[in-house]
Amino acid sequence: MENLSFNPLHSDSEIPYHLLLLADETKEAIDQYIFKSDIYLLHDGIEDIAVMALFKTSDTEIEIKNIAVIESYRSKGIGSILMKKAKEIARENHYKTLTVGTSDTGFQQIRFYEKNGFIKTGIRKDFFIENYPFPIYENGLQMRDMILLTHHLPE
Template sequence: MEIRTLHADEQLPMELLLLADPSRKLVEEYVQRGQCMVAVADNVIIGVYVLLPTRPETVEIVNIAVDERHQGKGIGRQLVHHAIANAKLLGFKTIEIGTGNSSVGQLALYQKCGFRIIGVDRDFFIRHYEEEIFENGIQVVDMIRLSQDL
């Protein structure tokens, strides 16, 4: 498996991006401003992450996803580590990530990769998403914000 930049002439892996973020409108908007990296195996895109500069010296992983058939094999962890190294190489001092209050596995993964919880953006998903979203039997309402010094 190789992790590389999505080439300008390649189609966006929209199905994957929508796994992490159900809002096509938000995805299309931040993908344009950010750097889209893909995990490729046998010429097929099986994972993606998007890095977006947000504030001076700060970058955020705004989207990360692995094809359902390939989840649980360590690819997500490799993508998070790649994003951290990539952000460091680009000269950023802080990397951030945010996920829903219901995303138990994602919160475990990010903390295993060195992120620490820094805050809660209350009602984020109520303000920014039209439909109600449920995961692990929990309604997604708040955004848990995590950060790591580079």
């Protein structure tokens, strides 16, 4: 992948909802975390092809709140590039853990995170039922619980 650039979104830039909505169901849900997150864009020289939002949960932990890749770039290693960048940012800022949450019905996402060194560490019961105004379905199943996965960063 040549000509890719990874950069933080400037504070005066427009929030890339069109990308963030690829990984989250509503603008309202995104607004719950986006204004306190650091947003990063991956650009291919022509357009923004991916987004990642990182949220500091404590002095030792940072959470990936959103990570999305446009359709035409999926299954080309872009997600793994973003995971590598997230780990670099976390290490550079002296975090000990990087966490992410995904739906209990997001089988492909869970496999992706596990492939990138994350392990399942918890469940937020009924997260998608309590935090969204309508039922959301993925893989033919209603999303209920959030699966939490953690990557412990080397010292």
